[in-house]
Amino acid sequence: MHPSTLSILLLIISLTLTTIPSAASKPEIIRSDAASLSLGSTDYGNIVHDLPAGVAYPSSEKDVVELIRASHALREPFAVAARGRGHSVRGQAMAGGGVVVDMAALGKGKKGRIRIDLEGMYADVGGEQLWVDVLKEAAAVGVAPVSWTDYVYLSVGGTLSNAGISGQAFVHGPQISNVVELDVITGKGEFMTCSSTRNPELFFGVLGGLGQFGIITRARIVLDKAPTRVKWAKLLYSDFTTFTVDQEHLISNNASNYVEGFIVTNENAASDWTSSSPSRKAEVAALLKKQGVLYSIEFVKYYDNYTAATIDQEFDTLLKELKYMSGYNATTDASFVEFINRLGDLDNGTPPLPSHPWLNLFIPKSSIVEFNAGVLAGMLPKLNDPKLNETFGIFIFYPFNRNKWDDRMTAVVPDEEVFYTLAALHTAPQDGYKSIDEFNNEILEFCKSKGLKVKQYLPNIKAKKEWMDHFGTKWETVEKRKAMFDPKNILSPAQRIFN
Ligand SMILES: Cc1cc2nc3c(=O)[nH]c(=O)nc-3n(C[C@H](O)[C@H](O)[C@H](O)COP(=O)(O)OP(=O)(O)OC[C@H]3O[C@@H](n4cnc5c(N)ncnc54)[C@H](O)[C@@H]3O)c2cc1C
Structure with a gap:
C-alpha cells in the first residue's frame, strides 16, 4: 500500500477508534510522532529497526478489535503487531509500514488488570501486564504462578506467544502449560474467549503461536500457594x-x-x-x-x-x-x-545501547555429548577472543521433561522425553553483532552437518522452507489455524512465517 494512503487511513481509523465522546479530551489512538515511531521500531536486540506507519495506544480491547477489523476490511490490509515489552531480539514485535500496538496502553491507569481469585487459585491477567507485577500482587496474598521466566520484566502476552521457560519448567512445564483460559482478538478482529474445551484451535494455536493467530488480551494463569x-x-x-x-x-x-x-x-x-x-x-x-x-x-x-x-x-x-x-x-x-526477581529490570541502559544477537536452542538428550564436544567446549571458549566482539555473554544450559509440554500447542520442542536448552545470550557493540551472527550460524551448521535434531526457541528464521522444517509435523496445523484466524496475514508479520 502506498504510504500516503496508509497515513490517511490511519487518520480515519484513529478518529473512529476514539472511545471518549468529548472532542476536547479525545485521545489520539494511533500516533506517528518521532517517539512513537522510535518505540515501534526498537527492541532489546537492537539489530532490526523497521519503521511502522504508526503506533496504536488502545485504551480498551474494543480499540484493538476495531483496528484489526479496519485492516481486515481492506483489499490490501496493513500489518498489525502487538508489542508487549519489545524484548524480542530480532524485531519480532515490529510491523514495517503497518501499525504496532503498544500493549502497555491497554493497562495504563487502570486497576484490576491483575485479578487474583483465591478460591479458584488462578489470576486473570491483562496480556500487557508484566510478570513482575503478577509476582508482586500474587505474593502479597500468599500465592504465585508456578512457572516463570528467568527475567520477569516481560509481558504475559509476549512470553505466552513463545513458551516462557525457566528452571521450574521441568516440574510444571513452561508458562504455556499453566494457562487455562485466554481472551484473544483474532486477525479477523473477532474477540474470542478460548480454553482447551472452548475454541480449542485458537487456544492451542495462540500458546507458543508467535503472535500469528491473535492478540492475547487476558490470560487465566494457574496459581499455587507461594513459598516465602x-x-x-x-x-x-x-x-x-x-x-x-x-x-x-x-x-x-x-x-x-x-x-x-x-x-x-x-x-x-x-x-x-x-x-x-x-x-x-x-x-x-x-x-x-x-x-x-x-x-x-x-x-x-x-x-x-x-x-x-x-x-x-x-x-x-x-x-x-x-x-x-x-x-x-x-x-x-x-x-x-x-x-x-533476581535479575531486576535490565532495561535502564543509556545510549549507545549494545546489540543482543542471541541464539536459543532446544537439544535432544541423545545429542548432548556431541553438542558439548562441538559447541559448548568446542566453540564457546572462542568468544573470549576480542575479535569476535562479544562484550559479555551468558550461556545457560539445562534440561526439561517433554511430558510437561502439550503437543497441541504451537510451541515446538525436540521429539525426546528429556531435552536441553542452550541460551547463548550474547552482548556486542551495536555495530558488532555480525561476527556473533556468523558464530551462531556456525553452531547451526554444526548441528545440521552432524544431523542433531535441534529446534530454535524464540526462532530467528527467514525462509519458508526452514519454517516448515522447524514446525515439522505441526506445519499443516499452523497453516490451517492461520487460515482460520488470520487469513489475510495481518498479525505479527516480522516473525516472517507467512509474510
Ligand atoms: C533480558 C531477557 C531475558 C529473557 N529471559 C527469558 C527467559 O528466562 N525465558 C523465556 O522463555 N524467555 C526469555 N526471554 C525472551 C522473552 O520471553 C521473549 O522475547 C518475549 O517475547 C518477550 O516478551 P515481550 O513482552 O517483550 O514480547 P515482544 O517482544 O513485545 O513480542 C514478542 C512476540 O509476541 C507478539 N506479542 C506480544 N504481545 C502479544 C500478545 N499480547 N498477544 C499475542 N502476541 C503478542 C509480538 O507481536 C511478537 O511477535 C528473555 C528476553 C530478554 C530480553
Whole structure:
C-alpha cells in the first residue's frame, strides 16, 4: 500500500477508534510522532529497526478489535503487531509500514488488570501486564504462578506467544502449560474467549503461536500457594557427563523446585566460587586453560514457616547426592520474591545501547555429548577472543521433561522425553553483532552437518522452507489455524512465517 494512503487511513481509523465522546479530551489512538515511531521500531536486540506507519495506544480491547477489523476490511490490509515489552531480539514485535500496538496502553491507569481469585487459585491477567507485577500482587496474598521466566520484566502476552521457560519448567512445564483460559482478538478482529474445551484451535494455536493467530488480551494463569523463602545453591563441575547426570537426577526426583545450569567460559563467570579463595582461583584458571569450559548447576529449594525447621537438613541431603567439584558449592538464602526477581529490570541502559544477537536452542538428550564436544567446549571458549566482539555473554544450559509440554500447542520442542536448552545470550557493540551472527550460524551448521535434531526457541528464521522444517509435523496445523484466524496475514508479520 502506498504510504500516503496508509497515513490517511490511519487518520480515519484513529478518529473512529476514539472511545471518549468529548472532542476536547479525545485521545489520539494511533500516533506517528518521532517517539512513537522510535518505540515501534526498537527492541532489546537492537539489530532490526523497521519503521511502522504508526503506533496504536488502545485504551480498551474494543480499540484493538476495531483496528484489526479496519485492516481486515481492506483489499490490501496493513500489518498489525502487538508489542508487549519489545524484548524480542530480532524485531519480532515490529510491523514495517503497518501499525504496532503498544500493549502497555491497554493497562495504563487502570486497576484490576491483575485479578487474583483465591478460591479458584488462578489470576486473570491483562496480556500487557508484566510478570513482575503478577509476582508482586500474587505474593502479597500468599500465592504465585508456578512457572516463570528467568527475567520477569516481560509481558504475559509476549512470553505466552513463545513458551516462557525457566528452571521450574521441568516440574510444571513452561508458562504455556499453566494457562487455562485466554481472551484473544483474532486477525479477523473477532474477540474470542478460548480454553482447551472452548475454541480449542485458537487456544492451542495462540500458546507458543508467535503472535500469528491473535492478540492475547487476558490470560487465566494457574496459581499455587507461594513459598516465602528459598535455599539456593550454585555448584561447579569440570566434567560434562557428571554435570548432566546431576541435572537429570535433580529433575527426575522433584526434590528441588528449580534447576538450571551454566557454561563457564572464563574466570569472571566463576567468581561465585573463587572470589574468596586464591587457590580455587588458580585451580579454575588451570582447568579453563586445559579444557576451555566448566559447568555449573544452579538449584533451589523453596520453603516456608512450616518447613523452616527441616529445610537445612533436606537441602544438605540433596547436596550430598551430587558430585560437584569438592568445595565448589556456593549457597544462599533469599526471599521467594527476591529469587524470582533476581535479575531486576535490565532495561535502564543509556545510549549507545549494545546489540543482543542471541541464539536459543532446544537439544535432544541423545545429542548432548556431541553438542558439548562441538559447541559448548568446542566453540564457546572462542568468544573470549576480542575479535569476535562479544562484550559479555551468558550461556545457560539445562534440561526439561517433554511430558510437561502439550503437543497441541504451537510451541515446538525436540521429539525426546528429556531435552536441553542452550541460551547463548550474547552482548556486542551495536555495530558488532555480525561476527556473533556468523558464530551462531556456525553452531547451526554444526548441528545440521552432524544431523542433531535441534529446534530454535524464540526462532530467528527467514525462509519458508526452514519454517516448515522447524514446525515439522505441526506445519499443516499452523497453516490451517492461520487460515482460520488470520487469513489475510495481518498479525505479527516480522516473525516472517507467512509474510
Ligand atoms: C533480558 C531477557 C531475558 C529473557 N529471559 C527469558 C527467559 O528466562 N525465558 C523465556 O522463555 N524467555 C526469555 N526471554 C525472551 C522473552 O520471553 C521473549 O522475547 C518475549 O517475547 C518477550 O516478551 P515481550 O513482552 O517483550 O514480547 P515482544 O517482544 O513485545 O513480542 C514478542 C512476540 O509476541 C507478539 N506479542 C506480544 N504481545 C502479544 C500478545 N499480547 N498477544 C499475542 N502476541 C503478542 C509480538 O507481536 C511478537 O511477535 C528473555 C528476553 C530478554 C530480553
